[in-house]
Amino acid sequence: MKVILSRKGFDAANGGCPSPILPDGTLLSLPIPSEDRDSYADLSCRGLNYAELLGQLRPGKSFSYCHVDPDLRPGLRTAGTAGWKPAFGQTDAAQGVLSNAGVEQGDLFLFFGWFRQTEQGPEGYRYVPRGGDFLRGGDLHVIYGYLQIGEILTDPEKIAQYRWHPHAGGELLRHRANALYLPTERLSWNPEKKGWGVLDFRADRVLTMENRPRGTWNAKPFLMPEHVYGNRKNSARGEGLYYAGIWQELVLEESEGLLAWAGSVIDGPG
Numbered sequence: 001m002k003v004i005l006s007r008k009g010f011d012a013a014n015g016g017c018p019s020p021i022l023p024d025g026t027l028l029s030l031p032i033p034s035e036d037r038d039s040y041a042d043l044s045c046r047g048l049n050y051a052e053l054l055g056q057l058r059p060g061k062s063f064s065y066c067h068v069d070p071d072l073r074p075g076l077r078t079a080g081t082a083g084w085k086p087a088f089g090q091t092d093a094a095q096g097v098l099s100n101a102g103v104e105q106g107d108l109f110l111f112f113g114w115f116r117q118t119e120q121g122p123e124g125y126r127y128v129p130r131g132g133d134f135l136r137g138g139d140l141h142v143i144y145g146y147l148q149i150g151e152i153l154t155d156p157e158k159i160a161q162y163r164w165h166p167h168a169g170g171e172l173l174r175h176r177a178n179a180l181y182l183p184t185e186r187l188s189w190n191p192e193k194k195g196w197g198v199l200d201f202r203a204d205r206v207l208t209m210e211n212r213p214r215g216t217w218n219a220k221p222f223l224m225p226e227h228v229y230g231n232r233k234n235s236a237r238g239e240g241l242y243y244a245g246i247w248q249e250l251v252l253e254e255s256e257g258l259l260a261w262a263g264s265v266i267d268g269p270g
Contacts, residue, residue: 016061086147088180096177220241
């Protein structure tokens with residue numbers, strides 16, 4: 001089984017702020033701004049409207065439409081979506097990476113992004129001030145969701161049946177390299193769990209090395225370049241692991257410790 005670390009949600013160039021870790025531990029990944037049909041005002045999680053939350057976290061900044069992908073949270077759209085199913089879409093160079101690396105049925109996506117803790121303030125949610133405890137006040141790369149691949153759709157007619165998904169319409173649907181990844185019903189190694197889902201905050205789901213910039217990770221052996229598809233190198237200055245550049249998909253070949261780690265991220269320490 002290959003494991004794909006897939007970077008998603010707000011970043012410095014798309015959205016410009018971290019996704020919030022809510023006080024109850026919810027990892028609320030913010031979909032990047034786009035010209036797709038979903039608007040932030042139409043999205044809600046645990047009673048929190050995304051547009052209102054963004055207005056609290058980034059006062060004076062206006063957000064309109066967004067790219068909901070991966071689409072893993074049931075009931076996210078306030079208007080509802082009849083027949084909704086979870087899915088993840090990819091295209092262009094990032095899809096080329098997945099295809100060329102031989103990503104296939106049974107492989108596992110672990111979705112991560114830029115997160116920061118939040119707290120309730122007098123005018124709503126706000127980011128916890130930086131400093132102090134690393135996990136409490138730091139900028140972090142955190143794994144927030146997963147999808148074990150059950151099927152990969154490349155036929156536009158089949159993809160179009162997932163009409164609520166951004167890759168099922170418009171320019172993306174007509175793109176030659178468009179693909180939609182559907183999950184297994186249950187995890188292959190743990191049938192008690194769904195083959196897809198979102199995760200809450202936990203320290204072992206943090207990739208970032210303590211007291212380092214968010215893109216510098218703990219240098220676990222199975223994350224090192226010799227186990228990664230493509231010509232990757234460790235660009236960290238000093239300790240840790242850093243993969244430079246703008247990239248979305250990091251494909252990890254199976255190696256000692258990888259599957260045990262991936263399983264523990266989802267299931268909890270064994």
